[in-house]
Structures are given as C-alpha cells and as structure tokens.
Amino acid sequence: MRAPSDRVQRLTVLGATGSVGKSALDIVGRNPDRFEVVALVANSSVEDLAQAAIAVGAQVAVVAREELGPDLAAALSGSGIATGAGTQAVMEAVDRPCDMVVGAIVGAAGLKPTMASLKPGRSLALANKECLVCAGSLFMERAREVGTTLLPVDSEHSAIFQVFEQGNADQIEKIILTASGGPFRQTPLADLTSVTPEQALKHPNWDMGSRITIDSATMMNKGFEVIEAFHLFPLTVDQLDVLVHPQSIIHGMVQYRDGSLLAQLGAPDMRTPIAHCLAWPERMAVPVERLDLSKIAQLTFEAPDMERFPALRLATEALQEGPIATASLNAADEIAVAAFLQRKIGFLDIAAAVENVVERMLSRQAGATIGSLEDVLGIDAQARSLCAEWVSRR
Structure with missing residues (x-):
C-alpha cells in the first residue's frame, strides 16, 4: 500500500518523456512536498529528459540509447543530477530503492525493466500494455510472488479497479470497457482504404502517443485492453465486454448479479487515473476539468462494429488462443x-x-x-x- 500522505513517497518514472510520464511529472511538480523523484528513464529524448529531471529534482536521469549518454551528461552538467545511459543503466535505475514505479515505457522495450521493477513492498503504476498483452501470466505470477501492488494507469482499467469489489468478485456478471470509436466510427467503410496517417492521428478525445492513437483508430488498443483486463481481474473471457461510448465520459463499468451497474465517470484527462495511482489508497487534488452533466446533456452508446474494427475481433481471438x-x-x-x-x-x-x-x-x-x-x-x-x-x- 502507498505510504501515508505525511510521508514523502519515493518515485521512479520509466518512460518519463512520453505522454503518461509527462502527466505523472506534472502531478509531481504540483505536489513537491509529497514526492521525491529517485530516477527518470527515457529512450532518446535527451533535452526533455534533462528538463524534467531538473524540474522535479531527480536523483538520476537515464537514457536508454547508450550513444546519447554524453549528450545527457552535458545537458545536466553542474545540476548535481547523476546520469546514465544504456540497458545496464536502465536496470540499475529500476533497482534503486523507491516506493512506487510508474511503468510507462512504450512497446516491448518496456518488458524487461517493468518486470524488473516488481519488488517486495513496492507499488507499480502500470501503463505498459505489453507486460500484460505479451507476458500476462508470467507478469502477474511474479507480482503475486513478490507482493508488488499493481495499480492500472489506463483510464479504462483504472475505472474498473475503482468500482470492482474484490470481495464480491464471484458476484460480478461482467465488466464493460468503453471505447470512443476513434476518428472513423462513422466513416463510410469504402473511405477507410484511403485514410492517411494525419487523419488517423486526430483522435477526437485523447492526446496520446502516435502508436496508441493509431491503435485507437483501429480499435486494436481496445483489444489489448480486453487482454489486460483478463489478467488484471479474476474473470473469464466471456465476462469481458466492450461498448462504444463516443463522449469518453464513462471509462468503465461493472455489472453485478443483483442488476447494479457501477460506473466511473471523468473528463478525458490521463492525469485523473495517474493521480489515482500516485495517491492510492487516498485521493489527491488534480487540476482537471470537473464534469458538469447538465452541460454534457447526453451520453450515447453503441455496440462495436466488428466489420469496421476487425482488430478488436483479432485481439479477442488471440486471447482465447x-x-x-x-x-x-x-x-x-x-x-x-x-x-x-x-x-x-x-x-x-x-x-x-x-x-x-x-x-x-x-x-x-x-x-x-x-x-x-x-x-x-x-x-x-x-x-x-x-x-x-x-x-x-x-
């Protein structure tokens, strides 16, 4: 469990210059008395990494690409912040004592360091999908073995986590992950053959990295989230459902056998689920837009079109395989x-x-x-x- 709020929490951020890492550091920067940043790790964005390290007073900054080590050292010269570069330096940063790791390295490159971050007494705010999509059983087994607390960063899994009654798991009928439907929810199927990268990168609700934005446009990302949910929650495949919800206000729902449907709502801002992880089991103030349901007026839902989004079908079939x-x-x-x-x-x-x-x-x-x-x-x-x-x- 997280340290009480009167104790400073030592934090390591893997993927510090990505969208999740930046949002996490935004929260840290607004709460300097609450967090102590042990290490920041990035792949190659030396300038952004150096600026972030200085802003939050990190003990060490590490760039994964070894050839960029001299550039990072030069950028942080005189700051008192230690630097490192290369795979070994990344793993050494992960090993530094801390209370929580934010695992936000994108892609399969995040598998080893995020797996290595599973240590006794720690919490892991997990944003790397590959850990569960590629190695879900191994990852969860290791987390249970060492006693690491897993806290999901994805807005959908965070939503489910918040309304999932662990003590009543056997009384749950299903969970529902919501999806915006992306930019092509109503595009004529014939027009999808000529979609450009620029069009696909224009997500209607979320500001994310390029791969996850394209995956949202194909709904492969939602398929990945179904796989993640299977590993995160004690449910069977047929208890996992997806519902298209264009407004991205309801992020996840849990259906109980008494007919109750519990939902988590919030503005589409990743700082909310990230703050939920950083403060857990408490809540902390975050400067995100507050929902005014009278102004929103209407929330709509529809079943996903599997012809339009074959990637969702592929992910579900892969989970079964x-x-x-x-x-x-x-x-x-x-x-x-x-x-x-x-x-x-x-x-x-x-x-x-x-x-x-x-x-x-x-x-x-x-x-x-x-x-x-x-x-x-x-x-x-x-x-x-x-x-x-x-x-x-x-």
Whole structure:
C-alpha cells in the first residue's frame, strides 16, 4: 500500500518523456512536498529528459540509447543530477530503492525493466500494455510472488479497479470497457482504404502517443485492453465486454448479479487515473476539468462494429488462443502501425498484416509453451520479422 500522505513517497518514472510520464511529472511538480523523484528513464529524448529531471529534482536521469549518454551528461552538467545511459543503466535505475514505479515505457522495450521493477513492498503504476498483452501470466505470477501492488494507469482499467469489489468478485456478471470509436466510427467503410496517417492521428478525445492513437483508430488498443483486463481481474473471457461510448465520459463499468451497474465517470484527462495511482489508497487534488452533466446533456452508446474494427475481433481471438497469439498480435501490430505511419501500407492493411502473422506464428509454434520472459521475447522477434516480410511484399 502507498505510504501515508505525511510521508514523502519515493518515485521512479520509466518512460518519463512520453505522454503518461509527462502527466505523472506534472502531478509531481504540483505536489513537491509529497514526492521525491529517485530516477527518470527515457529512450532518446535527451533535452526533455534533462528538463524534467531538473524540474522535479531527480536523483538520476537515464537514457536508454547508450550513444546519447554524453549528450545527457552535458545537458545536466553542474545540476548535481547523476546520469546514465544504456540497458545496464536502465536496470540499475529500476533497482534503486523507491516506493512506487510508474511503468510507462512504450512497446516491448518496456518488458524487461517493468518486470524488473516488481519488488517486495513496492507499488507499480502500470501503463505498459505489453507486460500484460505479451507476458500476462508470467507478469502477474511474479507480482503475486513478490507482493508488488499493481495499480492500472489506463483510464479504462483504472475505472474498473475503482468500482470492482474484490470481495464480491464471484458476484460480478461482467465488466464493460468503453471505447470512443476513434476518428472513423462513422466513416463510410469504402473511405477507410484511403485514410492517411494525419487523419488517423486526430483522435477526437485523447492526446496520446502516435502508436496508441493509431491503435485507437483501429480499435486494436481496445483489444489489448480486453487482454489486460483478463489478467488484471479474476474473470473469464466471456465476462469481458466492450461498448462504444463516443463522449469518453464513462471509462468503465461493472455489472453485478443483483442488476447494479457501477460506473466511473471523468473528463478525458490521463492525469485523473495517474493521480489515482500516485495517491492510492487516498485521493489527491488534480487540476482537471470537473464534469458538469447538465452541460454534457447526453451520453450515447453503441455496440462495436466488428466489420469496421476487425482488430478488436483479432485481439479477442488471440486471447482465447493463448500467450503465443497475444505476444504475436502485439509485435505484428507494432510493426504494422510503424509501416502505416511511414506510408508503406494502408490503414486497413494493419489488421490484415496482424491476422496473417498471428496465424503463421500459431502454425509455427504449435505445441510450444511460454515459460519465461526470454520465450516471450523470442516470439516477439519472430513475429516482428514475419510482419516486416509481409510489409515488404506490399
């Protein structure tokens, strides 16, 4: 559990220059008496990392790309902030004593450091999807083994976490993750063939990184969230549901067997779920927009269109197939999204590429099992290679 509010909480942020990391540090900066920043880790954004480290008085700043180490050292020269670069430096930063880690490194690159952050007595504010999508069983087993408290950062999982009565889990019928439907919810299907990266990056409600924004447009992100929810909450696959809710006001709901439907509402601002993690089990003041339901006036809902969003179907099928399928799903999607952003393939090709790779990986790996993080990374590498081949043929 989190330290009482009269005790300073020692914090490490992995992915400090991404959207989640920046939001977390915004909250930290507004509450300097509440937090002590132990370490900040980023991939390559040296200038942003240095500025953030100085702003919050971090003890150490680390850049994952080793060749950028001299640049980071120069940027923080005279600040008194220690620096490091490279994989080993990242792992050393994770090992530094702290009370909470914000795990917000994007992509499979976050698997090892986030897994390593699972230590006794810590809390982990988890924003890296790959930990649960690619290695959910391994990750959850390790968290239980060492006693790390997992706190979900995703707005949907945070919402479910807040209204999920752990003591009454056997009385829950289902949980409902909401989805905005992205920018193409009402676009004619024929027009999706000519969607550009610029159009796909214009999310109607959220300001996020490029990959997650494209994944929201295809609804692959919602598929990933279904997989994450399966590992986070003690439910079966058929107890997980998705509902399109364009206003992004209700973030998640839990349906109980007595007919009660509990929902968490909030403005679409990631600082709310992040603050819920940082302050848990308390609440802290956050300068986000307060909901005025009289002005909103109307909330609408609709079932997801599986023809329009085949990626959601693919994710659900992968969850049913098991960890080889879900790890392949994520790897292929990461390569396909990058190819789309580079204009090498079309918008609809993203789901087509992923489906092709998952099918081939299941055929290749028939009868295989995943028993370690190295196994996961091996599946990830193979799936990436297959997807790159598929893209090159297009």
